[in-house]
Amino acid sequence: MSRRALLELVAALAAAAIVLLVAALVPWLRFVLTIAIAKGIAVLGILLLLRAGQVSFGHALYVALAAYAAAFAAPRMPEALLLLPLGALVSGAVGLVVGLFVVRYREIFFGMLNLALSMVFYSVLEKFYALTHGTDGIRLPAIRYVGTALGPEEAGWATLAVAILLALGFGAFVRVYLLSPMGEALSAMKTRETRLEFMGIPARRVLLAAYVLSAVMAGCGGVIIAMTTRHVTPALAYWTASGELVFIAILGGAGSVFGPFLGAFGYELTRTYAAALVADAWQMILGIVLLGVILFAPGGLWGMGRSALRRRPAGEGAA
Template sequence: MQTKSILLLIGGALGLFVLGLLVPEWLSYLMIIAMGKGIVVLGVVLLMRAGLVSFGQGLYYCIGAYVAGTLTQFAGISDVLLILLASIAASVLVAALVGLLLCRYRGIFFAMFSMAFSMILYGLLVRSSVLGSTDGFNVLRPSLLGWVPSDDASSDLVLAVAVVMVMILGSLMWLYFRSLSGYAGEAVRENEIRVEYLGTSVFRIIYTKYLIAAALAGIGGTVTALVSGHVDPEMAYWTTSGEFVFIALMGGTSHVAAPMVGAGLFELLRTYAFAIAPYTWQMILGSTLLLIIIFLPSGLWSLVSRFSRQARG
C-alpha cells in the first residue's frame, strides 16, 4: 500500500511537470506558487496532526525566501541546490532556538506565540534599509550545477525544482506519517499524559515536528522567491501564515497530497475572485472556506477518500 501511494505521488508530480510545460505561462507560475505553498502547508498539517495550529510559519517561509534573495543578490551564489541547503539550514537553526520556548506551549498560546515571532521578523525587515525595507528586493535568476538558463528557461528550472521537491518531500512525509514517530504526534494530540507514562518525551516529539515543519517552510519560501523573482517583508506577515492555515483546512490533513490540492485550489480561487470582485474577493474566499467546513469538515481530500472507499466496495 505504501509503495502504491508513493508511486501515485511521483506520477502526480511528473504529471504536474508536463502540465506546467504545456499550459500558459501565467498558469505555470500559479502552479509553482501553489507547490511552494503546498510544501509549507505540509509542515502545518504535520503540526495540526499533533494538535497544534501554527500562525507563524510565515517566519520560516520568509527566512527561506530571504536566504535565496540574499545569496543571489549579495553573495553571488545562484546554484539552486546550494540555495535550498542554505535555506533549510537557516530555517532549522532559527527553529531550533525558537522551538525551545515555543514547544512548551499548547492551544492558543502556541498559535499566538508562533505568530509573535513571525511579526518580530516582519518588524525587523521593515526597518532594514539594506534589505529594501517595505519594498524588499529582487532575486536573481537561479542556476543549476553551473548551468545558467535563459530568461525563458528559468521558470522551467524552478518548475522542475518544485516538482522534485514535491516528489521527494511528499514521499518522505508519507513514510513519516505512517511511522511510529508520525503516529506519536496523534497520540500526543489525544493524551499527552499517557504518552509520558509510556516513557516518551512529549517535548521531543513536538520539537522534532516543529523543526521538520520549519525546514518545509524554508523550502517553500525558496521556491516562491525563485519563481517570483522578488522578496518582501509581507512574506512574514501574519496574514501569510493565516493563508497556510486556510489552505490546510481546505485540503484536509489526512494525506500528504491534500496540501497540494488545497494550495492549487486556493491560488486559482484567489486569482479569479480578484478578477471578478477586486474589492471584495476576500468574501469569496471566506465563503468558500465556510462551505467546506460545513459540508466537508475533513477537507477536500475527504472526497477522494470517500470515492476510493466506494470504488473498493
C-alpha cells in the same frame, strides 16, 4: 511496499505529470503552479503540527527567513542547488531555537507565540531599511541551475521541476514519518500527552522534531517562492501569509500528504481566477469556500475525494 503505498506513489507521479502538462498548455499558469507547490511544501509542515493538535499562526516566519536568506546569498552564490539547502538550514536552525521555547506551550498559546515571533521578524524586515530595503524588498539576480545560466523561460521550468521533485521527496518523507512511531506519537500527543510521558516518550521532543521539520519545509517553500518571484518583501512574513498556510491546510485536509497540495492548488487557482473574474470579491469567494469546507467537509478536499472514491461499489479499485 504495500498496495496502498504503491497506489499513492502512482497518484503522486500522475499528479506531477498533470502539473507539467498544464504548465505546458497554459504557460501563464506555470508561475501560479510553482507558487502553489512551494506553499504546499510549507503546508506539509503545518500538517505535522496539526497531527499533534497544534496550529501555528506564524509559519510564514520560516518561509520569509529562507526567502531572505536566499535573497542575501544569491548575488554571491546564484546557484539554486545551494540556495535551497541554505534556506532550509537557516529556517531549521531558527526553528530549533524558537522550537525549544514554543513546544512548552499548547493550543492557543502555541499559535499566538508563533504569530508574535513572526510579526517581530516582519517588523525587523520592514524597519531595518539599510539592510532589507524595507517594504521595497530585495530583488534576486538570475539564478543558475547546476552551474548553468538559463533564460527566463528555462529558469521557470527548472524551478517548477525542482519544486515538483522537492514536493515528491518531502511528501514521501512525511508519509513515512507519520506512520513511524515518531509520527504516531505525534498524533497520540493530541489525545493523551501525559500517557506518553508515562510510557517513557518525551512528548516535547516529539513535538520539537516535528517543529524543526516544519520549519525546514517552510524554508524550502520560501526559497522556491524567492526564486520564482525573484523579489522578496516583508509581506512574506506578514500574519496573513501565516494564516494562508493554515487556510490551505484546512482546505486540503490533514488526512493525507496529498491534502496540502490539493489545498494549495485549490487556493492559488481560486485566487487567480476569482481575482480575474470578480476583482474586488475574491477574498469573499475564498471565505465562502472555506466556510463550506469546514461545515460540510471537515476532511478537506482530500477527505471529499476519498469519500467519493469509497462510495463507489466495492471491487472498483477503491483505495
